[in-house]
Amino acid sequence: MTETDQLLDFFLATDRLKHIARENRVLDGSRHETVAEHCWHVTLLALTLADAAPAGTDIDHVVNLLTIHDLVEVYAGDTVIWWEADEAEVAAREQEAADRLFAQLPDSARPRFAELNAEFMAQETVEARFARALDALHPLLMTWGTRGAGHVRKDLTVERIVAKKQPLIGPFPALWALAEQVIAEAVARGLLALS
Amino acid sequence: MTETDQLLDFFLATDRLKHIARENRVLDGSRHETVAEHCWHVTLLALTLADAAPAGTDIDHVVNLLTIHDLVEVYAGDTVIWWEADEAEVAAREQEAADRLFAQLPDSARPRFAELNAEFMAQETVEARFARALDALHPLLMTWGTRGAGHVRKDLTVERIVAKKQPLIGPFPALWALAEQVIAEAVARGLLALS
Numbered sequence: 313m314t315e316t317d318q319l320l321d322f323f324l325a326t327d328r329l330k331h332i333a334r335e336n337r338v339l340d341g342s343r344h345e346t347v348a349e350h351c352w353h354v355t356l357l358a359l360t361l362a363d364a365a366p367a368g369t370d371i372d373h374v375v376n377l378l379t380i381h382d383l384v385e386v387y388a389g390d391t392v393i394w395w396e397a398d399e400a401e402v403a404a405r406e407q408e409a410a411d412r413l414f415a416q417l418p419d420s421a422r423p424r425f426a427e428l429n430a431e432f433m434a435q436e437t438v439e440a441r442f443a444r445a446l447d448a449l450h451p452l453l454m455t456w457g458t459r460g461a462g463h464v465r466k467d468l469t470v471e472r473i474v475a476k477k478q479p480l481i482g483p484f485p486a487l488w489a490l491a492e493q494v495i496a497e498a499v500a501r502g503l504l505a506l507s
Numbered sequence: 508m509t510e511t512d513q514l515l516d517f518f519l520a521t522d523r524l525k526h527i528a529r530e531n532r533v534l535d536g537s538r539h540e541t542v543a544e545h546c547w548h549v550t551l552l553a554l555t556l557a558d559a560a561p562a563g564t565d566i567d568h569v570v571n572l573l574t575i576h577d578l579v580e581v582y583a584g585d586t587v588i589w590w591e592a593d594e595a596e597v598a599a600r601e602q603e604a605a606d607r608l609f610a611q612l613p614d615s616a617r618p619r620f621a622e623l624n625a626e627f628m629a630q631e632t633v634e635a636r637f638a639r640a641l642d643a644l645h646p647l648l649m650t651w652g653t654r655g656a657g658h659v660r661k662d663l664t665v666e667r668i669v670a671k672k673q674p675l676i677g678p679f680p681a682l683w684a685l686a687e688q689v690i691a692e693a694v695a696r697g698l699l700a701l702s
Contacts, residue, residue, distance in 0.1 A: 316681075316684070316688070319555055320648070320685070322555065323552060323555045323652075324534055324652050324653060326548070326551060327548070327649075329547075330534075330540065330544050338522060338525045339525075340522075340526075345525065346541075346544060348543070348547050348548060349541060349547070352524075352543050352544070352546040352547035352574070353525075355547070356518070356574055356575070356578075359571065359575065359619065360514055360517065360616065361514060363615060363616070372570070372571060373567070375567070376554065376567060379547070379550045379570060380554065383551075420558060421558070424554065453519065454522075457518075457519050486511075490511055490515070
């Protein structure tokens with residue numbers, strides 16, 4: 313197999329993300345969002361909310377991290393934040409999926425993807441953390457971001473949302489302020505209970 | 508309206524791209540691809556085929572250009588390459604759509620988007636040209652990239668495809684070689700006629 317064929321096979325394998333439905337819906341609620349759509353939209357969110365990142369954050373790098381951040385789902389599928397899954401188990405499954413996917417790449421391209429993915433998973437750089445915060449914020453905007461509309465979620469409460477999302481989004485005050493605004497509006501409209 | 512509300516309204520308006528179907532289908536042919544999915548997938552294509560860009564090309568910048576390149580479709584809709592539309596008319600409609608969309612942004616964020624969009628439309632930088640080449644290559648990969656499968660296109664011929672795509676993809680030899688390979692395989696399998 314030529315290097316070009318390896319690149320092509322890797323790339324075509326990622327088409328799978330157009331067939332995986334996320335838990336959240338698109339903005340008008342008409343259907344679930346695909347993982348591929350989320351990946352694009354959250355990179356656009358990075359460009360939109362770039363000023364919410366700490367000074368010196370490399371936004372281009374955040375965009376790259378978000379472009380690849382869900383590739384592991386090609387083989388590992390989506391893990392919903394409310395499932396209370398074992399985090400270590402999820403991380404192990406996602407690492408296995410990453411290794412399997414990136415093994416299809418030629419040596420010339422593998423490090424580029426493996427390093428971006430490892431950086432996102434390790435959550436040590438400010439770029440990886442800001443990317444993860446946007447990733448956690450995005451479904452809140454999709455569900456309740458429309459002032460006056462939004463979906464009722466009887467299975468969730470503010471208490472549960474804050475417990476899950478604040479550790480991820482909280483370190484970036486402008487992002488967390490936006491999350492709190494969206495959550496408060498959902499409560500005011502009776503779409504979401506406090507506890 | 509606060510700056511945050513302006514950013515949010517802009518961002519939520521872009522959800523529209525999840526409701527616009529492109530002419531090409533997803534890889535297994537089961538449905539049309541959404542513009543949002545295409546936008547993500549073509550940024551991933553840039554990272555996958557980064558080595559096909561001329562030395563010195565800023566791939567991070569190509570990724571940013573591709574992230575925003577179809578935002579004009581929020582108001583202008585998709586223009587299919589085979590429609591033989593008046594190019595100047597399409598460009599004018601897309602510029603009007605861009606102005607309308609970016610007018611929703613606060614002053615702090617508008618230049619970032621307006622400049623990326625203007626650069627992509629002007630097609631003067633190597634990054635804008637490489638981005639456009641990938642944009643033109645992507646639907647070929649979606650339609651016939653799978654060795655052995657792919658869709659029959661009775662409305663297209665190799666002659667028409669080459670006339671439209673070579674000016675865009677041809678300047679990047681490795682990308683054009685891939686396009687030619689995919690087209691040749693489609694012809695060999697009877698999915699596409701020569702003329």
